[in-house]
């Protein structure tokens with residue numbers, strides 16, 4: 207029942223159903239589960255056991271030990287996640303989970319955003335603590351993912367000061383604070399993985415986590431490629447980007463496009479602050495107004511983050 211992820215309470219009622227006079231308390235079940243967990247680890251610490259798993263699976267990883275041979279840092283990313291990261295490299299979200307996990311180390315989660323505005327898991331770093339030097343170690347390894355391609359333009363983090371400080375020399379570009387609903391959804395899923403109680407359970411949840419991720423993104427990209435939003439069907443303005451840009455981006459552009467149509471001499475567009483184009487990588491109302499009078503929208507008007515590739 208432990209493997210089936212039953213709660214101790216449920217295991218206890220099952221046992222008592224078979225034998226009412228069984229002298230057992232909740233604590234016994236916790237203790238037995240802990241023994242099982244130790245047996246599964248075969249004398250290794252959970253983090254060493256994880257490294258062994260990574261060696262056997264499709265992961266890239268780097269780690270560092272202290273003089274006593276204890277793992278102090280572990281960076282890892284699934285090869286599939288590395289591909290996603292290269293494909294959608296313009297925005298990264300980073301956050302450290304404070305919640306105690308079975309590895310008893312802070313965990314830096316790095317998440318990317320696809321052209322469909324959905325998140326995927328890029329890589330992870332276990333660190334001995336959350337000081338600036340720890341984040342420096344983490345970022346040095348995260349940056350390796352971006353060899354040969356441009357570094358992310360925007361990085362969203364929580365307000366962890368050491369992380370923000372470590373960023374400065376590594377990512378001179380824009381860094382933003384923030385939180386989003388996608389981020390919270392991700393954390394909920396991720397906590398399910400890190401709080402797994404046995405290695406088998408961890409592996410099972412972990413595999414589903416990654417396999418699902420790939421399937422979800424692949425099928426979404428395929429579906430969105432076919433799906434060209436209705437508003438764009440009969441509008442020549444969108445003709446050049448048909449099937450090349452995510453529908454999420456097209457909807458955002460169309461919101462701006464409608465503002466242009468509504469503008470009149472009495473009610474002109476407000477002056478351009480440049481912030482919409484800068485933060486979204488999409489043409490603003492002013493740019494759209496100009497495009498409408500020329501060749502219409504072309505792929506180069508849209509940041510490649512929103513392009514549908516592959």
Ligand SMILES: [Zn+2]
Pocket residue numbers: 477478479480490491492493
């Ligand atoms: Zn503008």
